[in-house]
Amino acid sequence: MKTLFNTIIYFILFTTISYPVHATLKVETTTQDLAAIARAVGGQHIDVHSLTLGSRDPHFAVAKPSMIRRVYRADLLLVIGADMEIGWLPPLLQSARNSRVQPGEPGYLDLSLTIPLLGKLQGTVSRAMGDVHAKGNPHYWLDPRNGVRMAKAIAQRLIQLDPEHTSDYQANANHFEKNINTKLIGWRKTLRHLNDKPVIAYHASFVYLADVFGFKIVDEVEPKPGIAPSAASLSKLIGRLKNEQINLLIMEPYYERQSSRYLSTETGIEVAVLPQSVGAEEDITTYVELFNRIVKILKNSGAK
Ligand SMILES: [Zn+2]
Structure with a gap:
């Protein structure tokens, strides 16, 4: 009975959403920083939205039904990683039932894997003990040099998913890098x-x-x-x-x-x-x- 109920709920949630044929790539991000960088790289070829607000503590988001619908429709999901979203993203991914954006798929990009993380802990420290940085410090977007690394990784993934616009993604990532390098001085x-x-x-x-x-x-x-x-x-x-x-x-x-x-x-x-x-x-x-x-x-x- 419960399964039937769930099936009906999913039917109601998702069958009203039509899936566009020739649309821009739908990109969901776990933070507004990721969305801002993705927007700079993807330009008019992508439709970007952040699942959380930059005015809130990113460690403790709450998965809402509207977020499930968004992840269900996404072509690409960008995450900070290093356990930053561990409290809410895994259940959200499970509920959204979108095989394109599951970890390991081309539609899932964990940006922490492209960054030399600081503060990797040794020994038995774990999140269960209260430490929310058990896998290394996840606040890496606060170094603009890492922003450049993120932009390049996002460009690469967009090219993989949408090779038709390769030159635009490359040009945008290059422009982003140049601009950051100049500003950084x-x-x-x-x-x-x-x-x-x-x-x-x-x-x-x-x-x-x-x-x-x-x-x-x-x-x-x-x-x-x-x-x-x-x-x-x-x-x-x-x-x-x-x-x-x-x-x-x-x-x-x-x-x-x-x-x-x-x-x-x-x-x-x-x-x-x-x-x-x-x-x-x-x-x-x-x-x-x-x-x-x-x-x-x-x-x-x-x-x-
Ligand atoms: Zn933190």
């Missing part, structure tokens, strides 16, 4: 004052940003990625901040602010809230704009 110049500076982050998400701009993340407000700070962990951090010259705390907009306010009151540390993704603020719609904004905020930060 300027961004680095603007953030020269942060060179070698020790910085605290709320969550272990800015290691890639630190790597490209030459500052050092020496500690996190979270005692472990995904674990909220406690009174004890905060007072330990205050001890460290009072003993060492650390002048800047960076964090995403979606984390609680009490802890950083408390640290700031106790030690005078400056807190900079950085958009961590395309879509973190409504007017950040491109990958380049994301870094323009981050650099603008950091321009006058941490220089004490």
Whole structure:
């Protein structure tokens, strides 16, 4: 009976959707960063949509029926990988029943496999213990050099799925790379004052940003990625901040602010809230704009 019920539900959900014959490729992405890069590479040949919003914590999305319908129709699914979507993507893929976008198929692209990941953990650390970065740090899109790697991998896959537009995909990826490389020179110049500076982050998400701009993340407000700070962990951090010259705390907009306010009151540390993704603020719609904004905020930060 349950099976029959499920069959009817699927029938209702999916048979009203007509499948286009000569349409642009339907690309679904797990984040707005992926969507922005895919849009830059795919141009008018693809129809891109992100399953989640850049204003939310990407570790903890919730699979909704509208997302199932989207994945069902997708020709290509782009994911961050490294366990970032582990809480919601596997059940979503199962419910969507789209064989084209299952792991291992040409319609599934895990971008983490194209990136030299930082923070790969040794030993027995697992997500079950609260650490959401058990497979290595998944926040790699926060290094524009990785954005270029992502664009190239996406171009390659689009070419595989849609060889007719090979030259456009190649040209767009080349243009993306050139543009990022040019911008990067300027961004680095603007953030020269942060060179070698020790910085605290709320969550272990800015290691890639630190790597490209030459500052050092020496500690996190979270005692472990995904674990909220406690009174004890905060007072330990205050001890460290009072003993060492650390002048800047960076964090995403979606984390609680009490802890950083408390640290700031106790030690005078400056807190900079950085958009961590395309879509973190409504007017950040491109990958380049994301870094323009981050650099603008950091321009006058941490220089004490
Ligand atoms: Zn994380």
